[in-house]
Amino acid sequence: MEDLKTPEEEKPVRSLNFIEEIIEEDIRNGLNESRVHTRFPPEPNGYLHIGHAKSICLNFGLGKRYNGKTNLRFDDTNPVKEDVEYVDSIMEDVKWLGFDWEDRLYYASDYFEQLYQYAVTLIRKEKAYVCDMSAEEMSETRGTPTRSGKESPYRSRSAEENIDLFARMRAGEFPDGSKVLRARIDMASPNMHMRDPVLYRILHAYHHRTGNQWCIYPMYDFAHGQSDSIERITHSICTLEFEVHRPLYDWFIREIGIYAPRQIEFARLNMTYTVMSKRKLLELVREGNVSGWDDPRMPTICGLRRRGFTPESIRNFAETIGVAKRDNIIDVSLLEFCIREDLNRRASRLMAVMNPVKVVIDNYPDDLVEEMEAVNNPEDESKGKRAMPFSKTLLIEREDFMEDPPNKFFRLAPGREVRLKAAYIIKCESVVKDLKTGEIEEIHCTYDPQTKSGMPESNRKVKGTLHWVSEKHAVKAEVRLYDRLFTKENPDDLAEGETYKDYLNSDSLKVITAMIEPAILNERELIPGVSDKFQFERIGYFSLDKDTSPGNLVFNRVVPLKDSWAKTEKVK
């Protein structure tokens, strides 16, 4: 083997993000024996979206990068909002994204007994008390960010009485809402979260894992940090809104006297032309603005999956957007770039006509059918070639013909020549129109037999190349053309009295019938989610939808191809 000429080529190494910098510093300092252990802690009360994907990639990515571990933990402390349906979908989505929690699947509900004991510890230390105030009274006495709150009259109950009351809360002696357990901290704290926050509430509700075992449930704030502690998480990565909660988590950890994870907050993902809150996504589903959580227009992971996005493209997106603390709104075009980049090198090409118009080759034999050879993927020769039937009557895209075209129009027009991709050069001789509507019904052309693709004479230059299908061989398919869900770049940026729903894009879904070359039927793996993605040449990337049934193909448009012609047209 030859010596390497240059000692160490300067590789274009990505610089560390601020979280990696903190972690590497901790490793250098030997914190937690230089161990790295993260977790992804969703609440099973909705489907995951692209913002969660960012967090998943971050947490699992950190685990992998530093030879550590990453847990999946469901923060299931509110039985009335949570459901196994969500648990299942979340696991499916994380797996689909390509991450593995191995044997570390946990639930905050696994820790309910431990959490109860922690609460008892606080009570013994007189750091927590049972409070009989109603929710309204509590909110009235909490004060405002600029005005301190009032102490509860129940604040000075003895430890004994509190322990007894808390036990009776657990035993089910009291109705919902009649009592809560609160921390005794500081009603005058400038941090609202430190004003004697609620630790436990009474909820006679069935829990998807613990059933009817409990009728008191810990609040998220009382469960989250301790759960991380129990799992010996080294770095608790979460979003910015929990920054203000950190002093409270630290207080719990300190007062209970348990292992302290380090919490680091980052800015959540926002994307143009969509909304990202679970509440709003749920609303869109419930109100029927979309067909469900996995509607291909939704920014949910299952929506993106159904739309035809690949896990690779989403992981690459997450890597590209980076992570920082400032508020951000990422341009969807970056997501689109990521999926185009991936599908460009992987998706097989096929010809499909979205809006067909008939082309008759007058000088082509009536009954002849030729097999044309078409390349499956010009980016990947190993994908080979396929046969395409060519006959006298073809279908091309209506937009590929103009009777009176501008100079820059490189497509078919009276007297002009174009190449039919993988076939012949044809010339437009005449046009047949509907007498009443003026709509073009047939374009009559002649072909040049010397110009068949691959023939020595075929290299004549023509300005345009069109995709086509043979009319009698083409296969019909339902094609769903998706556009952005909202017409406003930031649907959350609203004027008085507006709602994000005012900006729903009424044209976000168009359903058409397209004509696809028959090779589509030869695809052995026409199974949604497997090898089901194609580039329809000159149109875009498409993915087979699960609504497909034996005689009825259904495709989703993942993303259109970039179209610089459409762009120049638009400028005019």
Added chain:
RNA sequence: UGUCCGAUGGUGUAACUGGCAACACAAAUGAUUCUGGAUCAUUAGAGUCUAGGUUCGACCCCUAGUCGGACAACCA
């Protein structure tokens, strides 16, 4: 009239931790092309929120402002 966080091209993230701002997307131009895709070249666009200060030197440190965000659920 509080606490916490943030501020770098249109968008997002960098800048060897103090040495005269880079990368990706988006945009534009040209080449090339049997996809007006892809590819390849090239260009434009910020002088780093403002004002002071420290320093030989500041995006980076200090001070004071400005603007933006988060926090007042028995939600997470």
